[in-house]
Amino acid sequence: MDLVEIAxxxxxxxxxxxxxGKFVYELQKREKIQKKKQQVTVLKEIRLxxxxxxxxxxxxxxxxxxxxxxxxxxxxxxxxxxRELAYTEIGEELLRxxxxxxxxxxxxxxxxxxEGRAMHAIxxxxxxxxxx
Numbered sequence: 001m002d003l004v005e006i007a008x009x010x011x012x013x014x015x016x017x018x019x020x021g022k023f024v025y026e027l028q029k030r031e032k033i034q035k036k037k038q039q040v041t042v043l044k045e046i047r048l049x050x051x052x053x054x055x056x057x058x059x060x061x062x063x064x065x066x067x068x069x070x071x072x073x074x075x076x077x078x079x080x081x082x083r084e085l086a087y088t089e090i091g092e093e094l095l096r097x098x099x100x101x102x103x104x105x106x107x108x109x110x111x112x113x114x115e116g117r118a119m120h121a122i123x124x125x126x127x128x129x130x131x132x
Contacts, residue, residue: 043122045075048098050090057094061101068106068125078119091119099123 004023007014044067046060064074076098078091095112102123110122 039071041124042072043075044072045077046098048076048078048091048094050078050080050084050087050094052094057098061098064098064123065102065105068102068123071125073109073125074102074106074123076121076123080117080119085117088114088119095119095121 001017002020003015004018004020005013005015044064046064048057048060052060064076067074076095078095080088080091084091092112099108099112099121105126106123107126108121109124110120112119112121
């Protein structure tokens with residue numbers, strides 16, 4: 001038997017005389033159960049280009065909707081190459097169209113933002129819409 005400090009922050013500190021090995025085992029068991037109950041969200045990325053065609057756009061939108069229904073966040077990126085940088089408004093329009101397409105299952109967590117040669121927006125699942 002060992003003297004184990006249970007609550008060191010209490011005034012006065014709480015101690016018990018118990019088997020230390022059993023105490024550590026119980027703590028590990030509790031932590032494992034808490035870890036199991038945690039909800040893990042993954043950030044998936046969908047990449048588009050300003051000249052992405054309608055079929056490809058629809059296909060990627062369906063994939064993004066599936067990711068969101070699974071409880072993951074989706075980062076939608078419009079990548080600009082070479083002279084496409086002159087037409088950033090087309091990319092922004094494409095991104096807005098993508099956001100509107102998924103508005104029934106997702107909410108915008110980060111508005112479209114231009115960084116380097118890409119424009120990004122992050123979509124997250126709406127509360128209560130998650131499918132298990």
